[in-house]
Amino acid sequence: MTLVSLARVALLSGAAFCGVLSSAMADENAPKLGPNATSLPEETDYLRQSSAPDYWAYSPFVKPQFSSSACSIAAVTAAVNGLRGLPKLAEDTVLTQTTLLETLEDSTWAGLSAEGGDGVTFSQLVEYTDKTLAALDMADYQVETFKPTTADEATLEKLRAILAANESTAEDVLLTYFNQGVVTGDWDGPHVSLIGAYNAAKDRVLILEVDQEWYIPYWTSVPVLLEAMTKPTSAEHGVLENETGGFVHVKRAG
Template sequence: MNASQRAAGPVLSLLAGLAALAASGMAAGAEETPLPKLGPDAVSLTADHGYMARAEAPDYWAFSGFVKPQVTGSACSVAAVTAAVNGLRGLPALAEEPVLTQPALLELVGDAEWARLSADEGDGVTFAQLERYARAALDAAGLAEARLDSFHPGDSSEAQLATLRTMLTENEASAEDVLLVYFNQGVVTGDWDGPHVSLIGAYDAAGDSVLVLEVDQEWYVPYWTTAPVLLEAMVKPTSAEHGPLEGETGGLVRIRR
């Protein structure tokens, strides 16, 4: 190594070190880039409300006013079932009659397991538990004659997609029924990867768009997604980080008066 190379050595090392620091800083910056509120597969109702102006959207008007924020981070099933019960019963006729709240519904049903699963840091419910607790809520709230059935797809095939579209179309025809949806929220919103429950608010068959009436209102307002994306969100198995819910998949629970 000659003298000029010796002199250049420390300089080159310094430059290389600065370049490495800059690269690591850029990588860290890239990792910390905030995500948009909604990913490419969801559009907020505030940004796209044209369907409401041209369609009757009976479920939206019957149920959206009763969709309230879930009272804990694990109470999405309670919030969704409470909204469904209130929408089916309608606004109480008398001033002295309260609108059913989530704590009041839990007390009315009297199921300690549902209360525990829905409490702060609770595990949340499985799809089968959602079916069971929805039935119990209907019976306890004076809707024992309401019928309940479900759609629990095993895959995202065209046959399952056709069934989903049929149920959405039937549901959109009147406010005599309501759909609870159990799905992986992150597949739709592009953020949190975990199971979630909300209500279906409308279905625009021409655009194959489904309106989700979110109970996770700390983070979201109602949003549209497509039927194929919603189906993918239903069939995605829950990851291991969610403990007892690992492997759980979702679907629709339909309640009909």
């Protein structure tokens, strides 16, 4: 285990911190991103050459998670804001993470997202996404899930098909629940963010990171993303031990 991983474990004390690490504990010699991730400014060709509808629809609404455990609420807020777009009237505000929690009046999600909270399981992410759609009167949308159990070639092809279909329109959005460290090379823990683009020619996927104290959007390969989805959460994360991830897909109903 690296020094960075040890530091995160010390901070966690059994809770899922959505990728946040005290800078005082970070290994000063460790690179910001490991070999499986490339920051967006270093890999801009796809966005320059393609329409990339999801990137332009959702990236403006991706804001930093408000606590070290709030990656799920940050991702869901960005997703519904992107689907609804900028409000038409000057008097209307853009939905914030705290306003969404207040609207739902769900003490469980609020507690899981508070500083030191456990964070959510995959099934809870699905549940709270459904509750958000209902609370915001978004009845014309529904939630579907993709939760892979293996990283074989057949699953990889299904993952690519989902990404390719999603890339064709901004009318739907993919939230991804994954082991962040598999991608970034940092810690071994569960995390939630949005899919921002899929470059099929290079088999690369852009993650719109809500853990913005430490990262900006980054690209990774589709096989690495699948590995990150299927790697079980380690015992240090208490109630999230053995949790695996996947996609929460918000799309038009019917």
